[in-house]
Amino acid sequence: MSAAAEDAVTEAPAVEAVPKRAMTLGTGTSLAILAALLIAPLFVKNFIAFQMTMVMIYGIAVLALNILTGGSGQFSLGQSAFYALGAYTSAVLMENANVNYALTLPIAGLVSFGAGYLFGKPALRLSGIYLALATFALAVAMPQFLKLHFFESWTGGVQGLVVMKPDAPFGLPLSQDKWLYYFTLAITVAIYIGSINLLRSRSGRAFMSIRDNEIAASAMGVDVAKYKTLAFGVSAGITGIAGGLSAIVVAFVAPDSYTINLAISLFLGMVVGGVGWLPGSFVGAAFIIFVPNIAESISKGLSGAVFGVLLFIVIFLVPHGARQVAIAAQLLMGKLRK
Amino acid sequence: MELFVNQILAGISTGAIYACMALAVVMIYQAIDHLNFAQGEMAMFSTFISWQLMQWGVPYWWAFLLTIAISFAGGILIERLLFKPLAKAPVLTNVAGFIALFAIVNSVAGLIWDFTIKQYPTPFGSSPFLGSQLISTHQAGMIGVTLLMLVGLYLFFQFTRIGLAMRAAAALPESARLVGINTSWMIALGWGMASAIGAVAGILIAPVVFLEPNMMGGVLVYGFAAAVLGGLTSPLGAVVGGFLMGVFENLAGTYIPAVGNELKLPIALALIIIVLVFKPAGLFGRAIVKRV
Numbered sequence: 121m122s123a124a125a126e127d128a129v130t131e132a133p134a135v136e137a138v139p140k141r142a143m144t145l146g147t148g149t150s151l152a153i154l155a156a157l158l159i160a161p162l163f164v165k166n167f168i169a170f171q172m173t174m175v176m177i178y179g180i181a182v183l184a185l186n187i188l189t190g191g192s193g194q195f196s197l198g199q200s201a202f203y204a205l206g207a208y209t210s211a212v213l214m215e216n217a218n219v220n221y222a223l224t225l226p227i228a229g230l231v232s233f234g235a236g237y238l239f240g241k242p243a244l245r246l247s248g249i250y251l252a253l254a255t256f257a258l259a260v261a262m263p264q265f266l267k268l269h270f271f272e273s274w275t276g277g278v279q280g281l282v283v284m285k286p287d288a289p290f291g292l293p294l295s296q297d298k299w300l301y302y303f304t305l306a307i308t309v310a311i312y313i314g315s316i317n318l319l320r321s322r323s324g325r326a327f328m329s330i331r332d333n334e335i336a337a338s339a340m341g342v343d344v345a346k347y348k349t350l351a352f353g354v355s356a357g358i359t360g361i362a363g364g365l366s367a368i369v370v371a372f373v374a375p376d377s378y379t380i381n382l383a384i385s386l387f388l389g390m391v392v393g394g395v396g397w398l399p400g401s402f403v404g405a406a407f408i409i410f411v412p413n414i415a416e417s418i419s420k421g422l423s424g425a426v427f428g429v430l431l432f433i434v435i436f437l438v439p440h441g442a443r444q445v446a447i448a449a450q451l452l453m454g455k456l457r458k
Numbered sequence: 459m460e461l462f463v464n465q466i467l468a469g470i471s472t473g474a475i476y477a478c479m480a481l482a483v484v485m486i487y488q489a490i491d492h493l494n495f496a497q498g499e500m501a502m503f504s505t506f507i508s509w510q511l512m513q514w515g516v517p518y519w520w521a522f523l524l525t526i527a528i529s530f531a532g533g534i535l536i537e538r539l540l541f542k543p544l545a546k547a548p549v550l551t552n553v554a555g556f557i558a559l560f561a562i563v564n565s566v567a568g569l570i571w572d573f574t575i576k577q578y579p580t581p582f583g584s585s586p587f588l589g590s591q592l593i594s595t596h597q598a599g600m601i602g603v604t605l606l607m608l609v610g611l612y613l614f615f616q617f618t619r620i621g622l623a624m625r626a627a628a629a630l631p632e633s634a635r636l637v638g639i640n641t642s643w644m645i646a647l648g649w650g651m652a653s654a655i656g657a658v659a660g661i662l663i664a665p666v667v668f669l670e671p672n673m674m675g676g677v678l679v680y681g682f683a684a685a686v687l688g689g690l691t692s693p694l695g696a697v698v699g700g701f702l703m704g705v706f707e708n709l710a711g712t713y714i715p716a717v718g719n720e721l722k723l724p725i726a727l728a729l730i731i732i733v734l735v736f737k738p739a740g741l742f743g744r745a746i747v748k749r750v
Contacts, residue, residue: 189550242735250734252553253493253686258729260679264724384557391554424565431558435551437545 150399166297170369171409173301175252176308177365178405183315183398184358190295191319192351193331198239198255199386201262202232202356204378208266208364211281211373212274221286221368225307228364229357236356240349252298259383266375279372283367300369307365311358315398318354327351392434394443403442407434461628465708469748473599473704474604475666478659478698479674479681482652487690488628489648493682494560498674499657500536503563504529504657505664505673506571509578518581522661526654537646545645578664592681600621600662607658608697613691624648679723680707683730689740696721699741703729 185199187446206228213227215220239258267278268393275281285296292299318324326347329337338344367373385408393404415426438444482501486494494500508525512518540559544552584598615621627644628635634641660674667673680703688699703726710725731740 126683195550239733242731245735245738250686250738253682254734256679257683257724259730261724261727330699388554388557391550393549395548421569422565424561426565428558428560428562428565431554432540435547435555435558439551440546 126207134199142161146300154309158263161298161301166295170297170300171293173297173304173369174366175402175405175409176304177362177369178386178389179402180308181359181386182393182401183311184355184403185360185386185390186393186396186398187315187319187327187358188351189390190354191331192326192327192348194277194348194351195252196255196352197252197380197383197387198258199359200234200378200380200383201255201258202267202359203363203366203386204262204373204375205235205356206232206277206360207367207373207378208281208363209360210364210367213223213348214283214368215281216274222303224368225361225364229361232360232363233353233357234352236359237349237353238350239356240443243352244345244348252361256380256383259380263375263379266378275375276377280372280377283371283373285371286368304365304369307361311361312398315358319398323347323350392431392441394441394446395441397441397443397446399446400442461712462739465712466705469708470701471594471601471704472708473684473701474597474601475663475677476680476684476703477604477697477700478600478607479657479677480684480700481693482606482656482659482695483685484690484696485655485689486648486652487685488693489624489645490651491628492549492556493690494652495553495556495678496563497652498678498681499560499563499567500529500533500651501656501660502565502654502671502674504532504653505578505660505669506567508657508661509664509669510571512579525657525661527733529657530650530654534646536653537649541640541716542646543650545642558649564671568588570672573671576669578669580642580665596665603662604697607655608693611693614740620647645702668694678722680726680730681696683727686740687730687733689742692740692742695740695742 137389157172159173164172181199181203185196188194189197209228209231211223213224214221219227241253243251243254266275285300286295287299289299294302319327324336326342329340329342330344330347334344363378378417389404389408392407393400393402406409411430412423412427415423415430418426434441477502479498481496481726483493486492486497504525507528508521511524512519516524528720536559541552541555541622544555580596580599583597615625623634623639624644624647627641628638628648631641634644663677664673667677681700684699686699687702688695688697688698706729707723708724714725
């Protein structure tokens with residue numbers, strides 16, 4: 121065997137190992153943030169509430185990617201495909217079958233879970249850069265599939281589908297945007313708690329053992345194939361729910377909203393938020409929603425360059441993303457108390 | 459039958475484009491173990507530099523050589539400034555860096571040369587090649603240059619000291635350092651060469667796809683796909699993969715009725731996934747053996 125073909129496992133792993141306790145915030149901080157999120161809409165305009173809703177939706181999608189990458193150590197540049205699948209499932213059910221919008225979400229999640237699980241099967245043989253490329257192919261292909269004439273009677277083809285925006289139920293005195301904000305917040309909290317519990321469970325420990333050392337994990341009796349596909353499925357399912365929510369909130373789905381750019385944004389959100397740090401997902405989501413706007417306001421022609429430079433600054437100054445900032449802040453707080 | 463031959467030839471000539479790009483991708487993968495997502499944008503920027511030189515009155519071949527030199531230096535500069543500090547960072551951070559570079563290069567090119575489509579000259583002319591209607595002289599020239607480049611690279615890596623040093627640095631960095639190879643500069647050299655190859659690819663492609671900041675978007679996807687198909691560890695595989703991609707894409711577009719133009723790309727990518735599932739290292743790649 122030639123030496124060139126060796127790849128010793130002692131090399132630095134693709135994803136840095138994050139202990140499971142370091143993946144979340146403390147209870148006190150979490151409750152304070154939740155309280156702030158609960159009263160915030162009372163003081164802001166509808167459009168801001170809408171943007172905060174979008175941050176939560178993207179946050180869920182980034183969280184899903186974080187479970188896959190930060191949890192089980194697998195890459196994906198194809199999250200936009202599952203997001204699209206969820207969005208279309210919700211939209212088609214609402215428009216063509218008159219299903220209540222809240223009920224479409226679990227269905228969107230299940231459909232995406234199934235798709236992710238099935239895609240995870242062949243993807244099992246791939247790792248690292250090859251897996252990234254396979255998922256990338258999926259993301260590129262998705263908008264083309266949605267445009268197919270064959271499905272046009274359901275999906276509306278290139279034109280997409282317009283969805284009715286739901287009103288607040290029980291005659292609550294809330295605008296549509298603010299009602300959807302609370303609706304999304306409730307789902308976000310549920311998914312966040314569920315994800316934390318998942319990573320703390322037996323399955324979560326199996327994910328992390330695969331991430332840290334696949335060979336050692338299988339030697340210890342972890343069914344690597346099963347948990348890898350499971351991670352793919354769970355991640356896709358959560359992404360699908362985020363997609364379904366986006367269809368309800370934006371009230372419109374079209375193939376070109378779900379291109380590879382969306383997948384790249386979600387990926388950047390994860391890196392900026394800190395890989396493996398779940399609360400960071402929402403920081404990352406805010407980054408991918410607001411920073412392009414900021415870049416545009418600094419310079420119209422150079423918005424891409426400004427965005428790129430900001431990204432480089434983040435990579436160089438805080439390579440572990442928002443997690444690093446949070447840890448630094450915690451240390452500082454500890455010092456100030458003494 | 460004539461349609462079939464036609465499509466194969468057309469496939470080979472588009473395949474030459476993919477082959478060029480795949481070669482650049484493999485070069486940098488060999489040097490740094492990462493896929494450079496900004497490769498296409500770097501090639502686009504190089505092509506714009508050559509266009510600008512020609513606008514200033516530099517003759518074609520001088521502009522060609524100058525652009526290669528500038529791209530080579532530019533590639534090394536990018537590595538030294540931006541990616542050397544990231545060498546120890548996780549893969550994910552590097553990928554984010556490539557995406558950032560992509561955004562910067564694309565946007566700066568758009569600002570300097572704006573987004574209008576430009577004509578790009580070809581030195582080979584576009585008359586039919588050897589009296590055949592199927593393939594133009596430019597396409598033939600493109601295939602010729604790609605093959606020449608491949609032979610040149612092969613000779614460089616097999617028969618020069620520095621080529622050997624580069625291979626050693628890529629294969630086993632620690633051992634290479636122990637025998638006195640400056641692995642850090644070998645990586646920089648890899649970036650420079652990949653950037654130069656990308657420049658050649660860009661200059662050859664520009665007359666076909668026209669010059670604009672987004673010209674490389676589609677081509678890069680095919681370049682990646684071709685590189686993976688042929689095996690990321692094999693430059694020859696990358697070139698063969700590029701030609702195969704071109705031919706397969708054309709044949710699928712012509713003979714599978716439901717495919718047409720819209721589904722060409724997804725079909726090509728589906729082929730990649732199928733190949734990867736059965737032969738994860740690609741057609742010509744070497745399987746990686748894990749040592750515990």
